[in-house]
Amino acid sequence: MAAASTVNKVQEVREVTRLERIGAHSHVRGLGLNDDLEPRQVSQGMVGQLAARRAAGVILEMIKEGKIAGRALLIAGQPGTGKTAIAMGMSQAMSRDAPFQAMAGSEIFSLEMSKTEALTQAFRKAIGVRIKEETEMIEGEVVEVSVERPATGTGAKIGKLTLKTTDMETIFDLGQKMIEQITKEKIQAGDIITIDKATGKISKLGRSFTRARDYDATDSQTRFVQCPEGELQKRKEVVHTVTIHEIDVINSRTQGFLALFSGDTGEIKSEVREQINSKVAEWREEGKAEIIPGVLFIDEVHMLDIECFSFLNRLLESDMAPVLIMATNRGITRIRGTNYQSPHGIPIDLLDRLLIIATTPYSEKETKQILQIRCEEEDVEMEDQALAVLTRIGMETSLRYAIQLITASNLVSRKRKGTEVSVEDIKKVYSLFIDESRSTTFLKEYQEEFMFNEVKAASGDAVAMET
Amino acid sequence: MPTFNITMSELSPWVETLKSARKTALIQDGRRKIHFTLSDGTELCEEYEIKTNDLVVRKWRRKSTLGGVKAWELEVGESDVASGMSALSLGTQQLIESNSNPVCIRRDTRRAFQWRIRNLPYPLTAYQVTVDDDKHGITIRTSNKKYFKKLTIPDMERSRLVLDSNSLTFAHANNTLIVQFKKPKAIVDDQEVLLEEFKKMKSTKDGDVECNQS
Numbered sequence: 001m002a003a004a005s006t007v008n009k010v011q012e013v014r015e016v017t018r019l020e021r022i023g024a025h026s027h028v029r030g031l032g033l034n035d036d037l038e039p040r041q042v043s044q045g046m047v048g049q050l051a052a053r054r055a056a057g058v059i060l061e062m063i064k065e066g067k068i069a070g071r072a073l074l075i076a077g078q079p080g081t082g083k084t085a086i087a088m089g090m091s092q093a094m095s096r097d098a099p100f101q102a103m104a105g106s107e108i109f110s111l112e113m114s115k116t117e118a119l120t121q122a123f124r125k126a127i128g129v130r131i132k133e134e135t136e137m138i139e140g141e142v143v144e145v146s147v148e149r150p151a152t153g154t155g156a157k158i159g160k161l162t163l164k165t166t167d168m169e170t171i172f173d174l175g176q177k178m179i180e181q182i183t184k185e186k187i188q189a190g191d192i193i194t195i196d197k198a199t200g201k202i203s204k205l206g207r208s209f210t211r212a213r214d215y216d217a218t219d220s221q222t223r224f225v226q227c228p229e230g231e232l233q234k235r236k237e238v239v240h241t242v243t244i245h246e247i248d249v250i251n252s253r254t255q256g257f258l259a260l261f262s263g264d265t266g267e268i269k270s271e272v273r274e275q276i277n278s279k280v281a282e283w284r285e286e287g288k289a290e291i292i293p294g295v296l297f298i299d300e301v302h303m304l305d306i307e308c309f310s311f312l313n314r315l316l317e318s319d320m321a322p323v324l325i326m327a328t329n330r331g332i333t334r335i336r337g338t339n340y341q342s343p344h345g346i347p348i349d350l351l352d353r354l355l356i357i358a359t360t361p362y363s364e365k366e367t368k369q370i371l372q373i374r375c376e377e378e379d380v381e382m383e384d385q386a387l388a389v390l391t392r393i394g395m396e397t398s399l400r401y402a403i404q405l406i407t408a409s410n411l412v413s414r415k416r417k418g419t420e421v422s423v424e425d426i427k428k429v430y431s432l433f434i435d436e437s438r439s440t441t442f443l444k445e446y447q448e449e450f451m452f453n454e455v456k457a458a459s460g461d462a463v464a465m466e467t
Numbered sequence: 468m469p470t471f472n473i474t475m476s477e478l479s480p481w482v483e484t485l486k487s488a489r490k491t492a493l494i495q496d497g498r499r500k501i502h503f504t505l506s507d508g509t510e511l512c513e514e515y516e517i518k519t520n521d522l523v524v525r526k527w528r529r530k531s532t533l534g535g536v537k538a539w540e541l542e543v544g545e546s547d548v549a550s551g552m553s554a555l556s557l558g559t560q561q562l563i564e565s566n567s568n569p570v571c572i573r574r575d576t577r578r579a580f581q582w583r584i585r586n587l588p589y590p591l592t593a594y595q596v597t598v599d600d601d602k603h604g605i606t607i608r609t610s611n612k613k614y615f616k617k618l619t620i621p622d623m624e625r626s627r628l629v630l631d632s633n634s635l636t637f638a639h640a641n642n643t644l645i646v647q648f649k650k651p652k653a654i655v656d657d658q659e660v661l662l663e664e665f666k667k668m669k670s671t672k673d674g675d676v677e678c679n680q681s
Contacts, residue, residue: 131532131533132532133531133532133533134532138562156556160565161562164612165615166612167608167612167615168609168612168613168614168615168616169612169613169614170564170565170568171564171565171567171568172562172563172564172565173552173555173562173563173564173565174555174561174562175555175556175558175560175561175562176558177558177561178561178562195562197562200561200562230615230617231615231616231617242533246533247533247534250531250533250534250535251533251534251535276534279534
């Protein structure tokens with residue numbers, strides 16, 4: 001019996017992980033610091049960049065205390081030195097309630113919204129408000145669940161759920177999503193459940209004490225709960241966190257029949273925002289709500305233009321501002337929207353308000369460790385020699401290119417029915433896919449045979465980097 | 468001016484709030500339908516039968532804590548069963564009480580608050596209807612543990628009156644349990660005052676509803 005249940009559990013875990021796709025930073029699980037904020041060389045998916053990680057940890061502590069608003073941080077470094085990984089690590093290490101809003105600098109350029117509006121929205125998405133709200137809950141013991149397919153075989157399923165308390169019993173008709181949820185959560189007779197009426201979310205509290213003698217249906221983790229009393233439907237106060245932007249949206253929706261004509265919320269009026277600000281301040285004074293400043297992360301911040309930077313200056317002065325983290329891989333370059341050069345493409349007055357963390361290129365050892373972590377994350381077995389070759393490729397070309405080769409070489413090794421990726425496989429994919437520098441040499445060599453070629457290629461490179 | 472002040476103080480707070488609310492009235496299907504918007508943004512809708520002047524529907528729409536609009540909440544009257552079924556098949560609602568369950572509807576007469584609970588097949592002896600110990604609500608229990616309901620009377624809460632168990636009666640017939648609670652004099656008086664007030668209101672007839680374009 002016990003063996004069978006463990007087998008089941010293993011399968012369940014597999015199912016869950018399969019749903020998640022492996023992203024570029026999915027191996028990052030935190031900043032990899034110990035309790036004294038000392039960085040460990042390899043921990044939580046982070047490798048090296050000790051000083052930068054430690055600095056990020058200090059900032060994180062500041063965010064957790066929640067006292068300081070409107071601080072800004074810039075992570076600067078060459079491409080592929082783990083800037084985004086550090087930001088992701090910070091988001092993972094933050095408490096679950098605190099909002100972490102990530103965006104790329106280019107996201108604010110939209111035809112439907114002005115740049116300042118997009119920035120304001122991003123700022124307000126990064127501030128959470130923890131507030132009590134009354135919701136209607138249904139709480140009871142499941143007497144019977146029945147899900148039937150219609151006789152024709154196709155079409156919507158029909159579901160009924162009978163719930164009881166010690167005093168009453170009610171039958172409910174179920175919608176399609178609810179039926180799916182019940183089958184997924186494996187709700188069965190004898191379970192004590194609550195259903196949030198507004199969201200339709202079911203949560204299992206445990207099993208009824210009256211079922212404690214059904215030995216076959218229990219495992220060691222089953223909790224036994226008393227059957228609820230009184231009415232099935234109850235009003236309960238639930239504490240939850242919403243972002244200020246969400247409150248803005250709720251209050252700026254056009255009401256009445258005019259709502260039919262105004263589709264999306266689009267821009268939110270500044271009067272609405274002011275109202276919300278004063279309302280939130282009022283709640284805070286009355287002790288009804290608590291403000292949780294979060295983090296706004298703007299990647300590729302050099303994509304913002306001079307107007308955005310001056311607007312950022314203003315936003316950072318508000319007392320409800322979140323902590324702003326920016327990342328850039330540019331050196332001294334033109335500020336977008338002007339002809340002036342400035343470090344990181346950010347005006348000096350804004351730079352003056354920033355704390356700057358620098359990331360440095362990885363050493364060979366660190367590159368190897370990162371590749372090893374990625375191999376694990378992508379479920380790839382690799383020979384030591386192959387890993388050494390791949391590390392050398394990573395040092396000579398770029399870390400990103402080397403990471404790209406992992407899964408590609410794994411596929412090649414699987415095609416030849418190998419269990420581990422060998423040096424041969426790496427060589428094969430290295431010849432199949434060329435990296436950026438080989439591509440450039442290739443282009444230089446055969447420039448004349450391509451269309452629209454410009455002979456002065458050397459200066460063309462530099463221009464491309466600046467835009 | 469002083470006399471005016473005296474008449475104001477004689478009115479109960481409930482009458483006062485309704486009088487000061489923004490009102491629109493409409494006569495449709497033999498009913499006087501009145502829509503109130505209270506000072507805090509809450510909406511109230513009342514429907515009176517014109518012939519008998521009985522209150523048929525009273526429903527509220529309150530703002531949620533965050534300022535969103537919630538669904539209408541019925542205080543008096545019957546909700547549309549068909550709308551619940553269609554909401555389920557359309558997917559706007561995921562869970563509704565099956566129509567084989569007991570349904571509790573408040574339907575007042577002029578002299579009493581009245582609840583009709585349909586689909587209750589058990590004999591009269593199975594029910595136990597009592598006023599709660601705190602005198603703010605009525606509890607219905609069944610000896611077979613199939614039905615349980617706490618009734619509150621918002622009218623009494625608004626006038627800050629407590630419930631007297633002597634005014635409570637109940638009967639059972641045709642699968643329906645009828646619970647009655649005799650209205651105290653204060654409530655009946657308020658009712659008369661409001662009715663006179665509503666009759667004075669200018670109400671649009673059905674068919675020529677104004678549709679101002681903004």
